[in-house]
Amino acid sequence: MTTARDVLRELEALGSEQTRKTWRRHEVPEPMFGVKYGDLGKLQKRLGRDQALAEALWQSGNHDARVLAAMIAEPAAFDVAMLRRWQAETTCYVQTDALITHVGARMAAAATAVVPWLDATTESQRRAGWVLVAHLARESNDLADSFFADLLPRIEREIHGAPNRTREAMNGTLIAIGTRSDALARLATAAARTIGPVEIDHGDTDCKTFDAVAYIAKGREHRAKQEAKAKPKPAAKPRKRDAQ
Numbered sequence: 201m202t203t204a205r206d207v208l209r210e211l212e213a214l215g216s217e218q219t220r221k222t223w224r225r226h227e228v229p230e231p232m233f234g235v236k237y238g239d240l241g242k243l244q245k246r247l248g249r250d251q252a253l254a255e256a257l258w259q260s261g262n263h264d265a266r267v268l269a270a271m272i273a274e275p276a277a278f279d280v281a282m283l284r285r286w287q288a289e290t291t292c293y294v295q296t297d298a299l300i301t302h303v304g305a306r307m308a309a310a311a312t313a314v315v316p317w318l319d320a321t322t323e324s325q326r327r328a329g330w331v332l333v334a335h336l337a338r339e340s341n342d343l344a345d346s347f348f349a350d351l352l353p354r355i356e357r358e359i360h361g362a363p364n365r366t367r368e369a370m371n372g373t374l375i376a377i378g379t380r381s382d383a384l385a386r387l388a389t390a391a392a393r394t395i396g397p398v399e400i401d402h403g404d405t406d407c408k409t410f411d412a413v414a415y416i417a418k419g420r421e422h423r424a425k426q427e428a429k430a431k432p433k434p435a436a437k438p439r440k441r442d443a444q
Contacts, residue, residue, distance in 0.1 A: 249273070326366040352374070353391075382424075385420045
């Protein structure tokens with residue numbers, strides 16, 4: 201049986217100062233080992249879903265352990281209250297994003313967690329809400345387009361005054377909404393043009409701010425191609441010889 205202590209020792213061995221430097225540029229605080237995402241992905245694949253181990257790793261407080269915890273946690277074990285509790289314990293936006301990506305977006309009750317976070321006052325909670333909306337826009341087939349269309353005026357109204365990392369998430373969410381359907385692409389592109397350039401401080405990193413109008417167009421084109429490939433092909437017409 202793999203224990204949290206075993207995994208922490210393995211994470212420590214995988215860590216490097218170079219990766220720690222990278223994480224520090226992304227506002228990640230200590231404690232951390234500095235493990236690359238590729239190595240975390242290999243551990244995730246080996247460990248599978250393990251809620252008990254995930255909870256133990258999360259409680260360690262170590263950054264790499266928390267990201268891995270989100271990756272191996274069982275979404276079905278969470279309700280909205282538990283998800284909100286874990287998010288409140290995050291110490292940086294990287295942990296919040298991992299939690300939303302691997303747990304929040306895969307919960308059956310994901311949509312019910314959105315509004316309380318969007319109405320929150322803290323940067324971290326508001327970012328969690330918008331990151332969750334972005335995932336739902338890309339991945340959920342259960343929500344009507346109107347759910348996302350109703351949020352576009354709010355993005356227009358609030359994005360420039362939002363905290364930096366929330367602003368970054370809102371810009372990404374605007375793009376995600378725009379790539380969902382042709383109708384949303386038109387609405388989101390109009391919103392992006394009204395908003396204009398979005399200023400985001402990426403710190404000492406190579407990250408760039410995505411131009412929403414351009415990325416909506418690219419994303420919609422890519423998604424349309426994927427949707428076309430996914431459609432079942434019509435049955436081939438029988439040849440005359442076969443029909444006889």
